[in-house]
Amino acid sequence: MLQDIPTPTLREARACVLETERLTLRRPTLADVKAIARLANDRRIAENTRRLPHPYSQDHAVEFVRATAADRCETVFLIENNHVPIGMVGIDRRDPDAPELGYWLGVDYWGQGFGTEAARAVIDFFFEEFDCDHLISGARVANPSSRNILEKCGFQWSGVELHRFEALGSSTPVDCFRLSRGVWSSLKNWGSSTRRQR
Numbered sequence: 001m002l003q004d005i006p007t008p009t010l011r012e013a014r015a016c017v018l019e020t021e022r023l024t025l026r027r028p029t030l031a032d033v034k035a036i037a038r039l040a041n042d043r044r045i046a047e048n049t050r051r052l053p054h055p056y057s058q059d060h061a062v063e064f065v066r067a068t069a070a071d072r073c074e075t076v077f078l079i080e081n082n083h084v085p086i087g088m089v090g091i092d093r094r095d096p097d098a099p100e101l102g103y104w105l106g107v108d109y110w111g112q113g114f115g116t117e118a119a120r121a122v123i124d125f126f127f128e129e130f131d132c133d134h135l136i137s138g139a140r141v142a143n144p145s146s147r148n149i150l151e152k153c154g155f156q157w158s159g160v161e162l163h164r165f166e167a168l169g170s171s172t173p174v175d176c177f178r179l180s181r182g183v184w185s186s187l188k189n190w191g192s193s194t195r196r197q198r
């Protein structure tokens with residue numbers, strides 16, 4: 001199977017790795033499809049992400065890895081903790097006016113702050129790498145943990161829209177959020193101030 005990996009996948013995988021305190025974010029390859037399918041095949045994930053089908057098979061994972069390796073407008077990262085894959089995070093830039101952040105984690109890894117840590121790393125990557133002035137994202141109105149991640153990252157609520165979710169087979173209301181480069185940059189700067197004792 002490894003000989004099927006197209007050259008760009010390997011090149012991208014080497015080119016961009018993000019490190020955080022507990023996580024490594026890297027481009028997925030065909031060697032990861034078993035792990036991706038095992039993690040993604042859960043209705044609780046599919047019902048909160050727009051494009052994830054359910055059930056989610058290894059064939060879906062192969063198609064996803066191949067498509068994202070070939071697509072220069074979508075940057076996706078496999079999230080690993082201690083070398084173990086735990087989820088995915090990415091930025092979709094197909095609409096240049098509305099680059100969009102998306103993420104999901106395997107259910108066993110929820111509730112430990114990994115979602116926030118991965119989102120922050122990719123947001124920094126996005127504003128450092130691309131000349132865009134804002135990033136959007138969304139969370140179903142019935143998804144408080146995702147909404148919480150976006151607010152902790154500085155996103156501001158911009159309204160509610162109806163979006164189609166593949167696994168639901170229907171449309172559902174989504175809270176929409178926007179993070180401007182200005183807000184991101186102030187949050188980064190606030191983090192760097194220190195206090196001196198006199």
Ligand SMILES: CC(C)(COP(=O)(O)OP(=O)(O)OC[C@H]1O[C@@H](n2cnc3c(N)ncnc32)[C@H](O)[C@@H]1OP(=O)(O)O)[C@@H](O)C(=O)NCCC(=O)NCCS
Nearest residue numbers: 045048103104105110111112113114115116144145146148
């Ligand atoms: C959304 C998702 C990534 C969250 O990951 P996570 O690692 O559990 O998130 P974090 O631990 O970083 O943060 C979640 C925050 O929401 C809070 N939260 C969790 N459940 C909550 C609830 N029912 N009500 C209010 N807040 C809640 C947590 O306390 C935490 O906030 P805190 O750090 O201030 O305590 C994960 O649940 C997931 O993959 N869900 C399915 C896919 C999805 O929803 N993707 C996002 C849409 S693009």
